Amino acid sequence: MAYEDRTYHGVQGAGSDEDAWQPARLLVEKPEDGPTQRENVKVLRELKAKDEDELGGFGWGYIGGGTSRTAAAVLTDALDLGDPDECGMSLIAYPQDDALVALREDFCIDVLSQFCDEWRLGRAAVLRWARGWYVQRGITELPAALRELPPLVDIDV
Template structure:
C-alpha cells in the first residue's frame, strides 16, 4: 500500500447549554504545501467518536476523551480500520493489550499536551509508533510501520 500523507486536526468543542454546545471535532486533512497550507488543507474525512454520549473526543488532559481521540488517530494512521476493529476502542471487547498500551502512551506523549486547536502529521505519528514498538521489543509491527515515509528536509 502506498503511503498517504495526512494531517490530524483537532478542534476543541464548545460547552454550554444544548443550543450552544458543539462537540470536539477530529478532521483528517490532505495537507497542501506552502505557507498557507492550513487554510488550503482539504478535509478527507471527519472522524466520529462512536460513544459520543460518553463525552466524545478530547485532549489537553489525560482521560476518556483523550483515549477516544488517541484510538481514532492511531487506527487511522496505522490503517487499522475503525478503533473498534483494531482493538483500540475503550468500549469494545476484546481489546489488544499492546494497542491499548500504545493508545495510552500516545495520550501522555501527545494529546495530554495539546491546546484547543492542533495539527499533527501522520508521518510524526508513524515515527513515534515505530519507536514505541522498538523500545518495547515488539516484533510484530502493523503494516503501516514497515516502510516509513521519507524524511523531508524543511528549510529554516
C-alpha cells in the same frame, strides 16, 4: 497500501452560544506546502466518536476518556488498522489487544495531553512516534504501516 500523507486537525467544540456544548471535531486533511498551507485545506474526512452522545466524544489537553478516544481514532487511521472496536484498540469493545491499548494510552500521555484547543499533527509524526514506541518495548510484530517505513539503523554515538 501506498503511503498517504495526511494531517490530523483537532478543534475543541465551540458554538455560537457560549452556553451550548459542541463536540470536539477531528478532521483528516490533505497537507499542503507553503506559507498559505492552512488557508486552502482540503478535508479528506472527519473522524467520529461512536459514543459521543453518551460519553462526550473526543478530547485532548488532559488524560481521560476523551483523550483515549482521540488516540484510538488517530492511531487506527494513521496505522491503517480500520475501526478501533474491531482491531482491539477500543475503550468499550472486547476483546482488546494489550499492545494496542498500551500504545493508545501512551500516545495520550506523550502527545495528546500536551495539546491546546486547536492543533495539527502530521501522519508521519504519528508513525515515527509509534515506531519508536514499538522499538522501545522490543515488540517486533509491527502493524503493516510501520513495517513499510524505511528500516531503522543503529547510530553509534
